[in-house]
Amino acid sequence: MRALQLLGPSTGGIRMHVAALADGLERLGVVAPVLGPAGVLDGRGTQAGVVPVPAGTSPLGLLRARRALAPWREDADVLHAHGLKAAWVAVRGRPRRPMVITVHNVVLDETAGRADGLQRRLERAVLARADRVIAPSDAIAEGLVGTVARDRIRVVVPVSPPALPRRSRADIRGRLGISDDTPLVSCVARLHPQKDLPTLLRAFVDVAARVPDARLAAVGDGPDRSALEAESSRLGLDDVVEWVGFDADAVDWIAASDVFALSSVWEAIPLVLPEAMALGVPVVSTDVGMASELLGDGRAGAVVDVGDDRAMADALVRFLADRSGALAAGDAGREVASTRFDPDALTAEVLDVYRELVPAKGTR
Structure with a gap:
């Protein structure tokens, strides 16, 4: 054929x-x-x-x-x-x-x-x-x-495709100048209104107040980059958020993080979710695409309402503050990814x- x-x-x-x-x-x-x-x-x-x-x-x-x-x-x-x-x-x-x-x-x-x-x-x-x-x-x-x-x-x-990091966790964290135990959230997204990064930035104001050493790596580029960088500065996140830009090996950043965040307004099925789950990284996502189906039971992550920065902050802090809970969520995500994807x-x-x-x- x-x-x-x-x-x-x-x-x-x-x-x-x-x-x-x-x-x-x-x-x-x-x-x-x-x-x-x-x-x-x-x-x-x-x-x-x-x-x-x-x-x-x-x-x-x-x-x-x-x-x-x-x-x-x-x-x-x-x-x-x-x-x-x-x-x-x-x-x-x-x-x-x-x-x-x-x-x-x-x-x-x-x-x-x-x-x-x-x-x-x-x-x-x-x-x-x-x-x-x-x-x-x-x-x-x-x-x-x-x-x-x-x-x-x-x-x-x-x-x-199988998520296969090319660079080590230490390499990625070294680029950020952070240690292995620094709480790190990753986000891989086109910097576009659909991805609603402002909600994630607002959430991170709360996250940084509750987990003072937490960092956010935003991987991707797009038409909203300048506006998002300005908003990040306005919120006082210059030392907290790293705007990585486009990286063909974005999976490396997910693998090096402790939690993955998706703040989109809408999606069909964001392939980055099963990718993060396959890597054993807990996921916090807005209720888009298949997020509820994959994460709704709370075992592999959390689902929050679109635009709800407070709920997103609470979910991120939950996994950043509880390492054993995050590891259990990562294991559950691997299991779901291997069977469903x-x-x-x-x-x-x-x-x-x-x-x-x-x-x-x-x-x-």
Whole structure:
């Protein structure tokens, strides 16, 4: 079987997922070339070809991308578009091939204000043409019902590559000038309003007052960096918060920390959560994506309401102040990650979706 993987302009979790999925499919005997804008995998895997999927819906940009995709379609059995930007390119073109769309983030009711009516109509039109739509969570799947027939929706958690730190805990902490026993919270996020770093900063004012030697490492970059650094200074956190910037090996910072924090306003399924759990790091997250499903019992971390800096501070202090409790939470997180996010099992689930559409085709 030959299953094209088409990826649009992307950052972070989606391209990590596509790289891991393609690698897993190849191990199962499926030819799975990854296509997308130049350098879209950012070194996380091998890109087979360039298809300049545009960030928007420019007719000229879509035409160029469809022309670049056309020769790859010829001998494909399945075309798998990851995200709606890729799907806008994939839905039209010849020859027609069975099409799977993975919806990583979709405009659901709670986020309807984040997209105009035109975008919503485009999404509905594109999804209606898919033979199968893969949703990353039950919540996303339910949000798709009405746009996509229920019998064409499959729920498959995104494949996440194994979290393998390259640098040691001592190396990372040495960069911060802190000792092994200094309480450290990590956050890996694009510095964008969606990630709501101001809530985490407000929480950390309280954390620093209750755990005076606590530090926060914010890993990532984005359009809000200057404003966030200014807000951090205004809150008196200059000596507490380290703005690390982008780091391709962000997992190293998670592994070197005592607690991982996610303060997003909304997410589909933040792959960084199972990544942190697999590393044995307790997680404090806002109630987004699958956070409640993964952490709701309190064994591997804590879930707080979106925007609730007081609750986030309490949860962070709970783990920073109780090392034995944090270790137990880390062990529980490893167990959940190993059972719910096994890459081989999740890749096999995606292959099962392909086989529904190409039942007579085996692997190579």
